[in-house]
Amino acid sequence: MTEMSVTINGKAYGPFEIRDTLSMNDFLREHLGLTGTKFGCGLAQCLSCAVIIDNPDGTSHTSPTCVVPAAGFAGKSIRTIEGHAQNGQLSLLQKAFVEHFAFQCGYCTPGFVNEGQVLLERLAKTPVARAELDTTIREALDGHLCRCTGYVKYHEAMRDVILADPNRYLS
């Protein structure tokens, strides 16, 4: 058993006494009722289970939750899909995904939203050239599997959000 506390979407949770074999995905879904994070493949292949980890140095990255123990998130600050909308308002990226009809069943969408948000925040700090944008988006979203769509509209939605604010995201 391990004692664990974690910050999720700005809210402190814990301390909890959890078993060492508990995955973060089960912890989120079963213990906290945060079912927006999905369980897809259970092999860190599809990344529908990915959440954002906010690092102390100000950077962020996504992490699968299906193969990672909950104890591994102890003391960390993370964001799940539930944390993107504020005061009932979807984020810019979420709105773009809706407007572009980027998803169908929605199972992979939390992972895409988290990954896309991390990309936006990275570009805001380290913009890329317009010529590199498509490759940058493709590399960022690479690894996220979607069984319903052909990924194009996710990509287009991301591109449109970035191109709508070029001074912020592009060099």
Added chain:
Amino acid sequence: MASVKRIALSVVLLVALGLPPPTEVYSAESSTTLAAPQSFDGISDRAERSAALFAEAGKVLTSARCVNCHPAGDRPLQGETRRLHQPPVARGSDGFGTPAMRCATCHQSANFDPAGVPGHPHWHLAPSEMAWQNKTPGEICTQIKDPARNGGRSLQQILTHVADDSLVGWAWTPGGGREPAPGTQKELGALIQAWLNTGAVCPK
């Protein structure tokens, strides 16, 4: 155990007949154990003895636990079949993964058996120049002795790495039903020390 006794008897008979025991005898039939350095003392030629010692150590260096993270390409390998790692991760610029998928994202500081994911605080790939995949023990030996391909290490530093590094040590506690490397890290260290003591000759 019976096979080891047969080997020992064969050695005794051959020595009694004045014939040098074949070096192959000292690579024990078991792939899970390592012969002790003393068992090579019967090889009178120092260079041959040295090469035989490294060949025995090569059982570890060519095992899946080592080769999977010393791949020839930019993707780690997985499992006893040494298949390409799934998910399809890559070494990145520093061997610790690409920016969006660092090794430590999934590989935590310890094995997580419920998901079958091995772990260690310094989980990462060996540099490309230290690729061991599809290489013979002799080729690995030559590589290990080459400062341009061993991270600029002296042979003594190689010994320290092999005998004391905890990531190397993971090979013997891999968890998840994975086959440990042969022998123990201490036994491997003893073999490498003996190899150094006999001139660090590489097997052919």
